[in-house]
Amino acid sequence: MTVGNNEWVLHHYEASPYAEKIRLMFGHTGLRWHSVISPAMPPRPNLDPLTGGYRRIPVAQRGADLFCDSALISLEIARETDRAALRPDSVRDDLAALVERAQGDVFFSVITSEPPLKVLGALLRKFGVRQTYRFFKDRSSMMKDATIRPPSGKRAASVITAFFSDLDTVLKDRAFINGEHPGYADFAAIHPVKFKMDFMGLGLPKALKNLNRWYDAMLQPGHGERFELEPEDAFSLAAQSAPRPLPPSDAHEHLNQEVSVAPIDYGQVPVTGLLVAMTAERYVVARQTEQFGVVHVHFPRAGYALKSAASHA
Numbered sequence: 001m002t003v004g005n006n007e008w009v010l011h012h013y014e015a016s017p018y019a020e021k022i023r024l025m026f027g028h029t030g031l032r033w034h035s036v037i038s039p040a041m042p043p044r045p046n047l048d049p050l051t052g053g054y055r056r057i058p059v060a061q062r063g064a065d066l067f068c069d070s071a072l073i074s075l076e077i078a079r080e081t082d083r084a085a086l087r088p089d090s091v092r093d094d095l096a097a098l099v100e101r102a103q104g105d106v107f108f109s110v111i112t113s114e115p116p117l118k119v120l121g122a123l124l125r126k127f128g129v130r131q132t133y134r135f136f137k138d139r140s141s142m143m144k145d146a147t148i149r150p151p152s153g154k155r156a157a158s159v160i161t162a163f164f165s166d167l168d169t170v171l172k173d174r175a176f177i178n179g180e181h182p183g184y185a186d187f188a189a190i191h192p193v194k195f196k197m198d199f200m201g202l203g204l205p206k207a208l209k210n211l212n213r214w215y216d217a218m219l220q221p222g223h224g225e226r227f228e229l230e231p232e233d234a235f236s237l238a239a240q241s242a243p244r245p246l247p248p249s250d251a252h253e254h255l256n257q258e259v260s261v262a263p264i265d266y267g268q269v270p271v272t273g274l275l276v277a278m279t280a281e282r283y284v285v286a287r288q289t290e291q292f293g294v295v296h297v298h299f300p301r302a303g304y305a306l307k308s309a310a311s312h313a
């Protein structure tokens with residue numbers, strides 16, 4: 001399949017909640033996109049050669065530009081569709097804590113709030129025995145190194161209950177969390193709620209009428225115009241394209257030097273390359289590869305740490 005270098009490619013897997021945040025954004029904005037399915041855990045030979053090892057999902061690609069993290073992908077979608085409300089920094093102050101909860105404690109509590117045997121059953125149905133074993137090993141080793149401690153047991157259950165009830169309250173006088181139209185806060189909040197419903201095969205509490213109405217409205221547009229793509233096609237796309245022009249960079253002591261960038265919370269696998277731009281919102285790292293030539297990997301600044309490459313060694 002031929003894909004233009006300005007077309008959207010999303011590297012994801014179906015069960016990924018953070019990918020669902022972006023798939024729904026594609027749906028609401030009516031964007032056309034290409035889907036490359038990644039394994040639910042590393043190794044990801046279909047993606048690592050492009051990003052240089054960023055371990056989280058989703059990653060978006062346009063030509064030879066790779067965008068890591070759903071926050072930065074949202075920013076790109078906001079820009080392209082001229083919808084400022086999709087920018088992470090457009091979230092109103094009174095909603096910032098709700099967004100932070102959704103992306104952190106609530107996301108992690110979806111699984112930890114369920115009895116371990118129920119979780120095991122759900123994973124076995126999804127993955128089978130071997131993959132479930134690998135999945136547990138992978139995620140526990142990822143979280144062992146994490147700088148955050150997700151809630152568990154009763155506290156996790158109350159994180160979910162309180163979130164549902166707070167959402168219902170916020171939604172009592174408006175269609176969407178953002179107001180009349182969905183904004184970044186809506187997409188940040190919908191994905192853990194849907195994850196809870198999908199993963200455990202649950203329904204939302206019926207009494208929370210506003211939450212139910214919002215949930216249906218958020219899912220109603222679906223995922224937009226989606227086309228399946230093979231990983232090799234995404235590789236060819238990167239190889240045939242040059243990265244887009246860089247934004248004007250702020251000064252940085254490591255500009256045009258080898259750096260590594262890694263998430264600060266979990267899945268902290270560093271990506272190494274030349275820091276070619278830094279703006280208020282992002283780092284851009286150039287990777288010279290044999291397979292694709294130069295690719296630019298973009299990271300949001302929030303939640304990521306940049307170091308001189310020498311200090312990661």
Ligand SMILES: N[C@@H](CCC(=O)N[C@@H](CS)C(=O)NCC(=O)O)C(=O)O
Binds near residue numbers: 068
């Ligand atoms: N802040 C990141 C978080 C992404 C995230 O945690 N993704 C999960 C999947 S939904 C993940 O990568 N888990 C580990 C993995 O899939 O290897 C974002 O917004 O993209």
